[in-house]
Amino acid sequence: MQPQQKEDYQQLADALKSASALLNLAPKSQLYQDAIAICNHLTYPNFRIAVFGPFNHGKSTLINAMLGDRALPIDLIPTTGAAIIVRYGTSLRTRVILTDGTEVYRSGTEVLKQFAVLDNDRRMRSDVASVEVFCPHPFLDTGVEFLDLPGTNDREEQDNLVRQQLLSADLVVQLLDARKLMTLGERENLRDWLLERGIKTVIFVANFINLLEPEEQKQVQNRLRFIAESFRAELPSGFSNLYRVDALPALRARLKGDVAAASSSGLVAFESALQNIVSTFQQNSQKVRLPRVEPIALKVRQSLQAKITPLQSEIKGFDEKQNAKNDIKTRAEQIIKQGFAASLSKLRDWLAVSNLRSKYQADGAVALAQGNFKNWERDTLKKDLKEFQQDIVKWLYQAYDFFQAERPEDLLIPLPDEPKVILPPQSGSFDGLSEPGSVAVGGGIGWLLGGPVGAAVVGSISYLVNKKIQQEGEKITKESYHQKVARLCIDAVDDYLICLSDRGLSILGDCEKKSERVICFSESQEQEPLEIAQKRQELWQLQNGLYQLHKQLEKTLKIPIPPDVKVQRKC
Ligand SMILES: Nc1nc2c(ncn2[C@@H]2O[C@H](COP(=O)(O)OP(=O)(O)OP(=O)(O)O)[C@@H](O)[C@H]2O)c(=O)[nH]1
Numbered sequence: 001m002q003p004q005q006k007e008d009y010q011q012l013a014d015a016l017k018s019a020s021a022l023l024n025l026a027p028k029s030q031l032y033q034d035a036i037a038i039c040n041h042l043t044y045p046n047f048r049i050a051v052f053g054p055f056n057h058g059k060s061t062l063i064n065a066m067l068g069d070r071a072l073p074i075d076l077i078p079t080t081g082a083a084i085i086v087r088y089g090t091s092l093r094t095r096v097i098l099t100d101g102t103e104v105y106r107s108g109t110e111v112l113k114q115f116a117v118l119d120n121d122r123r124m125r126s127d128v129a130s131v132e133v134f135c136p137h138p139f140l141d142t143g144v145e146f147l148d149l150p151g152t153n154d155r156e157e158q159d160n161l162v163r164q165q166l167l168s169a170d171l172v173v174q175l176l177d178a179r180k181l182m183t184l185g186e187r188e189n190l191r192d193w194l195l196e197r198g199i200k201t202v203i204f205v206a207n208f209i210n211l212l213e214p215e216e217q218k219q220v221q222n223r224l225r226f227i228a229e230s231f232r233a234e235l236p237s238g239f240s241n242l243y244r245v246d247a248l249p250a251l252r253a254r255l256k257g258d259v260a261a262a263s264s265s266g267l268v269a270f271e272s273a274l275q276n277i278v279s280t281f282q283q284n285s286q287k288v289r290l291p292r293v294e295p296i297a298l299k300v301r302q303s304l305q306a307k308i309t310p311l312q313s314e315i316k317g318f319d320e321k322q323n324a325k326n327d328i329k330t331r332a333e334q335i336i337k338q339g340f341a342a343s344l345s346k347l348r349d350w351l352a353v354s355n356l357r358s359k360y361q362a363d364g365a366v367a368l369a370q371g372n373f374k375n376w377e378r379d380t381l382k383k384d385l386k387e388f389q390q391d392i393v394k395w396l397y398q399a400y401d402f403f404q405a406e407r408p409e410d411l412l413i414p415l416p417d418e419p420k421v422i423l424p425p426q427s428g429s430f431d432g433l434s435e436p437g438s439v440a441v442g443g444g445i446g447w448l449l450g451g452p453v454g455a456a457v458v459g460s461i462s463y464l465v466n467k468k469i470q471q472e473g474e475k476i477t478k479e480s481y482h483q484k485v486a487r488l489c490i491d492a493v494d495d496y497l498i499c500l501s502d503r504g505l506s507i508l509g510d511c512e513k514k515s516e517r518v519i520c521f522s523e524s525q526e527q528e529p530l531e532i533a534q535k536r537q538e539l540w541q542l543q544n545g546l547y548q549l550h551k552q553l554e555k556t557l558k559i560p561i562p563p564d565v566k567v568q569r570k571c
């Protein structure tokens with residue numbers, strides 16, 4: 001095997017192993033065992049020939065004949081009780097490894113009777129993990145090994161072992177008993193254990209033909225040809241998939257060194273075909289091993305898909321619900337933003353100096369003149385402002401309820417200090433009214449000025465504000481005292497309103513900036529439930545496992561990756 005090819009096979013085996021691990025299969029399940037068997041076999045260095053068939057068909061006898069030695073136990077009753085690997089060694093030795101790790105290593109093969117033969121109940125020992133026989137045979141020295149298997153169609157346990165072992169056989173020699181050709185069980189095994197698993201490198205060997213009458217032999221030959229032709233074996237071209245070997249006479253001939261008898265038993269022709277077939281396959285082992293990966297990979301794929309599909313739909317359902325929720329929140333965010341902006345703009349308008357003036361200047365100045373400013377401020381200005389503020393804050397709290405982003409701060413626009421007026425000095429009994437001189441007023445001018453003057457001031461205020469006389473500088477000199485006082489009140493309230501406007505607009509600006517963190521819906525803030533996050537992770541692993549498997553199948557077997565197999569971004 002070329003190093004590059006070996007690396008490719010290893011990667012394929014790793015991908016198949018990882019993908020099957022994702023299925024959490026029971027170690028005894030067929031799929032698990034098949035996957036492990038084919039993965040281990042993909043890069044196996046030796047070429048393995050398994051001899052397979054029902055018990056007492058002469059399987060062990062045939063291998064012994066080829067080895068020229070009674071190395072393997074043979075008997076008239078069901079005999080072979082383990083998968084015995086016969087590989088090259090400088091002398092005949094046996095190594096048995098038990099399930100507890102104990103190694104039994106003996107010369108000869110006598111020990112097989114203890115560990116690799118069925119007991120009186122036709123049962124295998126359950127404590128044997130592997131059995132190897134080392135044999136100094138030149139064919140084995142070419143990297144070939146034989147696998148002697150227990151007979152099939154007797155006990156389920158043996159059947160399972162044989163079925164599992166077949167996947168790691170590069171060539172299967174199926175022994176047929178010429179006296180009872182192809183029972184139903186054999187036909188089923190041929191289809192289910194070999195053909196359907198991509199094991200098509202199969203050779204039929206008919207045994208016991210020597211025990212038939214010559215007339216019978218002819219009929220059997222015809223039937224054998226039919227059986228062999230109907231199995232679509234994949235062998236190098238020019239090689240037949242049907243041979244006749246009389247196993248016991250062949251063994252005897254070999255033991256005696258009788259070349260003519262070995263030849264007439266059919267052994268020589270079979271061996272030479274076997275050697276040629278093997279040497280062709282050894283140069284191109286992918287022809288043998290790769291086709292077996294596909295049916296197993298397909299089953300792994302189906303099982304993965306069966307896990308992926310319900311997970312996908314569950315996650316899709318969750319995502320759809322989540323998207324619907326997000327849509328609602330996004331829409332809510334828009335509505336709240338619009339509402340907030342509208343409330344904000346109403347208060348901005350209200351705070352515009354010109355609007356404050358037209359709405360409050362006259363009344364404020366009158367209230368100031370009447371010594372009633374605080375009450376007026378509380379009952380009108382403050383009340384109006386409070387409504388606007390509440391309107392704005394209401395949106396912010398609604399946003400907080402909905403998005404749980406940042407807790408909003410209260411919007412507080414403090415009112416300026418109460419305006420103060422300093423009365424100008426009176427020159428004589430101006431306007432015929434005698435009043436005290438300059439007095440600082442905060443608590444009311446009216447009582448200081450006395451009834452008539454106070455009333456005149458109030459009258460002047462509305463006159464002045466309405467006529468906007470305060471802007472006509474040239475007439476100022478001709479003003480009466482009460483007009484002067486009225487002007488002072490108007491100006492004081494004007495300063496007050498300008499201050500309120502400046503302060504208010506600046507606080508509003510801050511509030512608008514901070515609102516961006518409150519009226520803010522971010523999908524990423526939403527914590528996904530742990531269960532869904534775990535399922536998403538599991539789905540990703542399954543999809544990734546499937547994708548990696550397909551990637552290797554494409555690389556090694558040229559099987560295109562199906563369009564629905566794609567790996568999602570890891571989340
Ligand atoms: N007469 C005759 N007997 C044979 C021939 N081949 C095998 N036998 C006998 O058939 C019996 C069974 O042979 P095995 O080689 O043990 O058969 P097996 O298929 O390995 O049987 P299991 O290990 O039980 O599956 C033995 O007694 C052999 O001597 C043959 O060609 N002619």
Ligand SMILES: [Mg+2]
Binds near residue numbers: 073148
């Ligand atoms: Mg046997």
